[in-house]
Amino acid sequence: MLPLTTSLPASQRTAEQVRHTLNLTLLLFTTAMLLQLPALFYFTQPDSLQSYNWLGHFLALLTLLLAQRQVSLNCLKVALFMLYYSYLTWVLILWPGLSNTHYYYLLAVVISGFVFTRAERLVQVTVLSGAIFLFSLFSILHYQPQLEFGLLRLTNDLTLGALSLGIYRVLRQQTLNRWQGLRGAHQSSVNTLSQLLPKDPEQPARFWQPGKTRRYPFACVLFADLSGYTTLNRQYGDRAILTGLKRLYSHIDSLCDQFSVEKIKTNGDQYMVVSNLQTQTDHSCCMHMYEFASALHLMIARYSENHQLNCTVRIGIATGPLTAGIIGKNRPYFDLWGETVNLAACLEQQAKRQYIAACPVTAKHLSSHLVAAKTSLTNRKHPGTEFYYQLKIT
Secondary structure, three states: OOOOEOOOOOHHHHHHHHHHHHHHHHHHHHHHHHHOHHHHHHHOOOOOHHHHHHHHHHHHHHHHHHOHHHOOHHHHHHHHHHHHHHHHHHHHHHOOOOOOHHHHHHHHHHHHHHHOOHHHHHHHHHHHHHHHHHHHHHHHHOOOOOOOOHHHHHHHHHHHHHHHHHHHHHHHHHHHHHHHHHHHHHHHHHHHHHHHOOEEOOEEEEEOOOOOEEEEEEEEEEEEEEEOHHHHHHHHOHHHHHHHHHHHHHHHHHHHHHOOOEEEEEEOOEEEEEEOOOOOOOOHHHHHHHHHHHHHHHHHHHHHHHOOOOOEEEEEEEEEEEEEEEOOOOOOOEEEEOHHHHHHHHHHHHOOOOOEEEOHHHHHOOOHHHEEEEEEOOOOOOOOOOEEEEEOOO
16 A cells, blocks of 8 residues: 655655666666777777777776766766766867767757756756857867858757757756646645545654554544534525535634644534544643634634524533544545544533533543533443533633
8 A cells, every 4th residue: 555645755766766867877878888889999999099088988987887876966967977078078089070979969968957956957057058068169160161061060050059958948847847737736635635634643744544543542532513503404405504514614624723633524514523643642632622612612602693593512522542544445534433432422412502511531631610510421322431521611
C-alpha cells in the first residue's frame, strides 16, 4: 500500500532524479567517444596530439563516471560540462577542417535544461552563456569570406544559436508551467484528502492509511444533535434546511480548529468530534472538549435567535479507550468504534436543555464548579456507567 503523503516528493528524491539524468548523460558521452575510435585510428597516429586529447578526456570521463557517487551533485554537474566543453574545444583546435563540429555545443543548451533546478539559475546561465559563446566563436573562426556562401553559413550558424536559445526558453517555460500545474493539482488533492482523512499521529507528514486501525487508551468523544431539526425540516423543506446546515456546519468546523478538536463525521443533523487521538494519555483533552461544547452551545443559540428558529443542541461527551481507523473497501471513511463512542452517543440522547451530558471520567478531569448535577443513567446498554453529569455552559 502506497503511503498517502501530504507533501511533494522530498528534495532527496529530486536530487536522485537529477543524478540519474547526469548518469545517463555521462554514459551517452562515453558511448559517443568510443564511437570515435575507428575514425581516430584511421586518420591519426597513436602518438599524435589528437590521440592524446581523446585518451586524456576519455580517462577523465571514465573516472568521473566511476566516482560519481562520491562526488557532490553540484560538482558533478560542473565537471560534466567543463569536460564536455574542453574536449569539444580541443577537437576543433586540433582538427580545424571539422567545420561542423561546433554544432555540438548546442547540445549543452538542451542538457542544461534537464539537470539544473531553479535555485541554480546562476550556474545554468553561466553554462548556457559558455555554450553559446563557444559556438559563436568557432562559427566566426570558421568564417571564410572568400567562399561564395561563407557569409550565408555564418549567418545560419548565428541564427541557429539564437534559435536554440529560443527553443530552450520555450520548452523550459512549458516545463515550469506544467510543473506548477502539477503542484496545483497535487495541492488540490491534498486539500481534498485532508477533508476526508485525518493526519497520522505517528507520522504527521502522512494521512491515515486505508485499512489501518489503532487502539487509543484515552480519547474524548463528543456527539452533538440539533433538537427540533425534524420540525424545521417539515416547516421549511429539504432545500432550505440543507442550505442552513451547510452554513452552520462551516461555523462548527471553524470551532474545531479553534479548540484543537477533530471532526470525524456528520450524520444528518448529528456532528461527531474527537480529541486526543494520541498514544499517550493527556487529560487536558477533556477540558478542550468541554470548551468546544460550551462554545458550540452558545453558537447554536445565537444562530437560532438570529434566524428565528426554535432549535437547540444536545451534546454528550464520553472519555476512555477507543479504536480509530478506516475499514472496508467501498467508499471507506475514517471512523471511531468502542464503548466510549457508544456512551457518548447515548449521553447525547440524555442531555437536558442548556446543559452538557458528560460521563464520570470526563467530569473527573474538569473543575468541580462546572458540574451542575449528577443524574442516574437509565440506559441498560451501558452497565458499567450508572450515572452521568450535567455540565454548565460557560
